Amino acid sequence: MPVAHAGMVHHINTAPVGLRKKYLDGEKGGAPPKPRREFTPSNHLDSVLSSVVIPGPDIEWNPSFETYQARVEALSKTNSSRPKTVPEAWPQVVDAPWAWSTKDFEDESKFIVFLNEEEIAEVNRALDFFNGLPGKLGPGEVSRETFPLPNLQKKLQGVARNLHLGFGFNVIRGLEPQRYTPLDNVIIYLGITSYIAEHRGVQDSGGSMIIHVKDLGRQIPHSEMRQSPYARNAQPFHNDVCDILAMYVQQQAAEGGESYLAAGATVYNEIAATRPDVIHTLADTSWVFDKHRTPAYWNNRAILFNFSGYGPGFCFSRRPITGSPTSPRSPGVPPMTEVQAEALDMVHFTAVKHQISMRLQRGDIQLINNLAVFHARNGFRDKIGEQRHIIRLWLRNEELAWKTPEGLKRTWFEKYGESERRKIAKWNIEPGASRERVIYRSDSCS
Template structure:
């Protein structure tokens, strides 16, 4: 068991002294004169966003068992649906095909399939968040668990995206307990048990997670509607929105794209988000920021702090259960995680997939599209059965370690972000 207690989330920051904990943000916000004029929202942007993507987590939580905006946030599997999933997994295994070959046509779900297609529609055109609950995932071995996750996900989003080093699957599991000389450097939060600040994953339209095992305590998943965050900031701190939408404050993922990506975007009456803080501050055992960017200004620190703690104010917090599959629209929402205590003999373990659905995929803002096009040129073919196999590939390639900083932009196309 871990020997230290979990830090209360309001006291957490990915970079002490740089990124604000909750109290620091509140103090910075309160330091402005009471009647200070923060100006208006970015030019051409609305003063308020409306529609199903605008939600407060407290409302979603209160309606977990009821219909909300014509969709249920949580779908609890029936015994018939569970049996259908198990049969589909066995059917795929009999084909003797690689894991990369899993798709709707060879993972038949005649009864559950239409429900999953409804989830796909809701992810893109509804609330942008769904949870599938009740599958007994711990009854299956490592390969079967991956088959089941990929098979179910194929009905929700038909295109799997590369998560770096050709991975079609990523293991979210702490490797803190492994001797540092025997593993790659930790510089993504998928590999430790610290809390996470709100972020977009570097790639993907839809982020999917399945909980194979849950921690001894903590580790709750949190998701915030970025549209709700926008509405709050548009009313109280539009200056933060102008900074995040501006041309001068951009982020990359391992240098892709070279000229960076704006943090928030407005296109076709939709707001898009795609950013996290690691470009600007580094993380864990690779704490150096991307040296292409100067240190954060106080204004930028306040903007990131405002976005973080307003997101926390409106978030939906979920204690995932073993077998849960959570999907989040990565273009419109951001997600985070509470810190957790692990039992190393029975540790927290999630699988992650990045995907898009061809039926519902929208036109993307140009710089997000350019980044995704650079990252996702190849179909993923590497499906590691555990975090050790995954980390071995990291070390072999030199990607996701400090050595990536010495590679050229072309060599660093593959990327990862928690």
């Protein structure tokens, strides 16, 4: 059950320190190196600090390999009673198509699904059909019935099967978003993905059904501490809170912004073979997820689940666990243990070892089985005419979806059920967000 505690809060003015200072100053912390933000620190958004943050392990949101190695070495000298096998009923090895590594995708044609001229023409006819329906239908009414793709649907259903039963990700290539209005781009995106995963998730407490992933630093004054969807910093490996993650690229960055993917089953297999005790730690339900509220509020759950019929899969992001430069841990929230910190960084650096990298093109739709595949992002730089812009959807295929484990059911209801968030659902067609949303710490992939 969630636990709530209050802490004394007072106002002071100070320059950023610790992880926040490292983040803003561009200090690197281990492999692989990733670009950091390079703007001047501003303290007006971080002027509310507290003296009651409970100390915890030395661990960063964007992990330090040196810190991780030092912790592994230190713990090896103190823990002599580690479990020698994985938990009961958990597999020693996941032998499935979604257990892959870097070498398996040296040829990108294995995961790219190309749309030919006739298929693009069919998409355009479906758009015309939708726009010609009586009643001026909105984005929420895009479906297989209102966006008919009689020929392309077979290819898209093949993508759906691969996401759930195959290696777990695809890129659909061939669209040219510059040919369409912003609204038509959203309609096309929803129409195509309705054949892959028809149920759309709510992505924040404001009811947003789509999120525009774009650096808003130039548009939102005094937003140096903005959250990652609206910034240009690198992001470590994580999962969102959805079954299928979809990303439709409207424009590339001038430099950087590469997408990294890693197979959760491969991460599990390596850790199970070398450190089975860490599997116990990852599957334990005592992980603390900071909800970034006042007074302090958090929930506890595992970050690794044994999905019925599919085996182990991860679901977590680091920010609610470690805190981050833009979202420091809240006063009064219990920290993780040293053993948990070792396990968390082990997952990240094992994923780095087996990752693939791709630079998505304008018009690409990247689709990921979020429960089978980790994702991360390189930092990027924009310039006039080349400003990275991606439209994000959280999707679910009710027929093919992996069965939601008990520890995620509450969150899944919030995203996919008839929750309070869905009652205020809205479709933001143009990029942009309020300053409050850009710096809001409570909504997270947790």
